[in-house]
Amino acid sequence: MKRPTIADVARRAGVSKGAVSYALNGQPGVSEATRQRILAIAAEIGFNPSSAARALSGSTAEAVGLALRRPARTLGIEPFFMELISGVEAELSARSYALTLQVVSDQDAELAVYRRWWGERRVDGVLVCDLRVDDRRVPALEELGLPAVVIGGPRGTGALASVWVDDAAALVETVEYLYALGHRRIARVGGLPDLLHTAVRTAAFTEVCDRLGLAGAATVSSDYTGEEGARATRRLLSSASRPTAVIYDNDVMAIAGLSVAQEMGLAVPGDLSIVAWDDSPLCQLVHPPLTALSRDIPAYGAHAARQLLAVIGGAQGTTVQDEAAHLTPRGSTAPPRPR
Amino acid sequence: MKRPTIADVARRAGVSKGAVSYALNGQPGVSEATRQRILAIAAEIGFNPSSAARALSGSTAEAVGLALRRPARTLGIEPFFMELISGVEAELSARSYALTLQVVSDQDAELAVYRRWWGERRVDGVLVCDLRVDDRRVPALEELGLPAVVIGGPRGTGALASVWVDDAAALVETVEYLYALGHRRIARVGGLPDLLHTAVRTAAFTEVCDRLGLAGAATVSSDYTGEEGARATRRLLSSASRPTAVIYDNDVMAIAGLSVAQEMGLAVPGDLSIVAWDDSPLCQLVHPPLTALSRDIPAYGAHAARQLLAVIGGAQGTTVQDEAAHLTPRGSTAPPRPR
C-alpha cells in the first residue's frame, strides 16, 4: 500500500501543505470550516504524519526511552518492570508517544545508549530506573541536556526531575509492626547494595532497630533471585540466634525464603514471620499467603511518564513524592512462638 | 550540548557531506584512507546520525514494533513476555535497532497501532504475538505490506513469516508420560481459548486422550491468572471423579493449582500430579517444585527478531520451526496413589 502524505491531503482538500499542517496540529492559521474539512479528509484516507519528517523539522521525536539494566533472568521473573512499563505505556500512548526499550548489560552501555539516543534524536527524553549510589547517569544526562526523570531518590538526582517514594518510612512501619507482634530478632534480605533504594532501606532498618534496641539486626545482601534469596535465608536460619522474622527486598526472594523455612522444618508464621517488599499476585499464590509491602507500581510508572512529558514540554524538573508502600498483613506474619 | 551533524564531520574532515555518508555506511565512493579519517573524526566528536533524517531520506526507521495486548495485571505476573522481550532486544540492539513497545487493550486498538506505525514510518516491521484463531491482524498486515513475523503458528499465518513451536508434540509427550506413570484421569487447565496455541494444545490433548482411551479427559478454559487457575482447579478437584493429574497452560495457574490442592488437603504429587507449561524460576520456588514444560523463551524471541530483520532486509518470509518445549520432571509428578 502507498502511504498517504501531507501533500495527498492538501491536494484533495485543495489547500496548501502548510494549511494541512496547521489544521492537524491545532494551530491558528486556518478557518474552522477548512480545518474540519482537512481533518475529515485526513481521517478518510488514513493519513498519519511521518514521525521522521516531524522529528526532522524541529519538532519532537514523540518517543521516550527506557534502558533496563538488570540481567535477563532477573528481568523476567520480577513483575516490577513489566508493571512499571504498563503504567508508563498507558500514559504515553494516551499522548501518542512511543516507548523505546533497550536492555543494557552495564552502566557504560547504558550511558552509550543515552548518548546515541540523544545524537540520533531518537527520543525526547528518558526514564532512569534503579538509581545508584553516586550514579554517573545523572551528571551525564545533565551534561547532554536530555530531558530525564529519575525513578527514585530523593537524594542523588542532581538537577534532574524525579519521582520517589519514601522507602524508609515503609521500612520503619514494617519493623515497628513486627516489634509490636513481639519479634525481637528481625533480619532483612536486601537487594543489590549499590542501588540507592537499597541503601536507603538498609540505613532505615539499622536506625529503627537501634532505636528499638534490637541487637544483631542485620541486613544480608542479595540480588533479587530466588537462588540467592534461598541461600541468604538458609544462612540466617542456620545461625544459633536465628531471626524470628525476615523482611525481603522483593517477592521472589520472600517466596524462596518461605520454601527454605519449610524445607528446614520451620513453621511460617509460627517459627518465622516473612514480609515481602512489593506485593504481587505471586504473594497470594503461596501458602501461607505473604504479608507484603504493597504499592501501585503502574501508577508509579504513569506518574514518572507524566512528569517526563512535562519536562519535555519545557516544565521545570521537580522532585515529586509518590505514595509510599503500605503493609498488607497476610498469613505469613504472627507473634513469634516461644521456643 | 549541541548535537553534531554530518556537516560538522564533513567540515572537520575537509570533505563533502556525501563523502561522510558513504564512509559511515560502508559504501564505495571514498578511499580507504579518507574513510578511516572520517570515521575517526565522527567517533571523536561523538557523531550519531539523526535517526529521523535517515528514516526520511528513504532509509529505514531502524526500529521494530511490538504491541502487547494482554491486560496489565497478566503482563506483570507472567515472565513469558519479559523473557521474550529480552531475547528480542538482544538481537535488535546488536544491530542498533530500537524496540518500540506499545500496550494495547484490544484487537482494534492493535490494528490501529499497526496502521499508525506504518503511516508514521515509525517502525520497519512488527512482531506479532498471541496469534488467534482467524486473526484479523494477519490480513491487515499483509494488506499494509508492513514486514511482520508472527510468533506462533504454523497455521493461520497467511503469507507472513513466522516462528512456531510444536506445542502439540509437547502436549502429547506430557500426557504419555503421565499415562506411563499410571494416571488415567488427566485434566487440563487451558489458556485463553481464542489463542491459536490454546486451540492447538486442546486439540492435541483431546486426540491423545482419545487414543489412550482416557475417558472424560477435559480441558477447562482459564485466563492465565492465579485466581482463575485456582477456581478451575477447585472445580476439577471437587468433582466425584477428580483427576489425578492436571496440566496447566502456564506457571502461574499451576502454582495456584498447587495451593488449592494443599488447601483441600490433597498431597502433591501423591493425590495429584501437576505439570506447568513454561518453566520459570517460580516453578522451582514452590514445594514441591513443579514439573514443567521448559523452553528457551529468550532464544525464541531472538529467533523471531532475526527473522524479522531478514524480512525487513528483503528476504522472503518463511515459516521456521523452533525447538519444542521439553518436559522437566520435578517433584510435582509421580504415580497416582491408590485411593
Added chain:
DNA sequence: CTGAAAGCGCTTACAG
C-alpha cells in the same frame, strides 16, 4: 486566513 518557500539532516543518483 492562505500560499510559496526555506529548512531540518540525512542519502543517493548524477556529473565531473
Added chain:
DNA sequence: CTGAAAGCGCTTACAG
C-alpha cells in the same frame, strides 16, 4: 574517487 544538488515529508516564519 569526490562535489554539488535533489529529495524524503514535514513545520514554520514570511509575504500576500
